[in-house]
Amino acid sequence: MQIVKYVFQQHGDERGQLVALEEHKDIPFEIKRVYYMYDTGKGVTRGQHAHKSLEQILICIHGSCKLMLDNGKEKKIVSLEKPYEGLYISNNIWREMYDFSSDAVLMVLASDVYKEEDYIRNYDEFLKFVNMK
Known part of the structure; x- marks a missing residue:
């Protein structure tokens, strides 16, 4: 399973911390879309899908969450709880994000724009798709 946890370089002093991310340097792909989720209710599971070709880096920039x-x-x-750590998820990986802390902000850097045809939203279809490869 191609899942890599990155620890990004932090720059800090008495003013605070800064993390800068650059495509093809800190992020292994060109960034074409950025989105984030917050105010996720207690007991809510997000994701529940896979992508046929999309790659992503997930960073919990505030609070914490878990991913299956x-x-x-x-x-x-995998737990995400540090704003300087990012989780790389390649394509063909089913993901479910859950156990969000009340203050969690989960940011996603994606290798392509939103394309509904890239999503696999049914788990049985996902299993068929990955077993054909």
Whole structure:
């Protein structure tokens, strides 16, 4: 399963901390879309889909959350709780984000613009898709 946790370089002094991210340097792809989620209610699960070709970096820039990642053969649970850590998720990985702290802000850097045809939103269809490869 191609999942990598990155620790981004931090620059800090008495004024606070700064993390700068550059495509093809800190992020292994060209960034074409950025979005974030916040005010996620207690007990809510987000995601519940996979992408056919999209790559992503997820960064919990405030608070914490957990991710369940599944490549069709194995599942992993990963926690995100540091604003200088990012989780790379390649394509063909089912993802579910859950256990959001009340103050969580989860930012996603994506390798392409939104394309509905890239989503696999049904788990059984996901299993068929990854087993055909």
